[in-house]
């Protein structure tokens with residue numbers, strides 16, 4: 001009986017850790033493209049990336065009825081290298097907007113025009129394994 005108990009105990013420990021991992025992923029708002037935080041206007045956000053696989057996603061849809069130009073920038077915390085990516089979704093296809101690489105503590109960003117109905121998704125993530133639960137990045141989003 002004792003020998004049988006050990007494998008089932010291990011199995012339940014594995015189940016528990018898988019369960020808590022997915023719970024953690026749901027806990028952070030905007031961790032995936034599907035749960036991207038909707039932006040309504042120009043905004044500045046300061047936030048942390050709490051692990052090396054944490055990502056923060058934002059989105060803005062051009063519902064203004066006219067073509068708009070948006071710019072997005074990311075100021076990485078001192079000594080940490082984060083990246084900002086843009087994904088422009090249009091009726092004609094999806095375009096990935098890369099920003100270049102300015103290293104730890106760098107300022108990176110991109111700009112693009114959006115026709116009415118287009119959506120831009122913005123992804124902030126560690127460049128590799130950098131993160132900090134205390135040092136905040138600064139994300140700026142502007143609609144013109």
Ligand SMILES: [Ca+2]
Nearest residue numbers: 081082083127
């Ligand atoms: Ca970077």
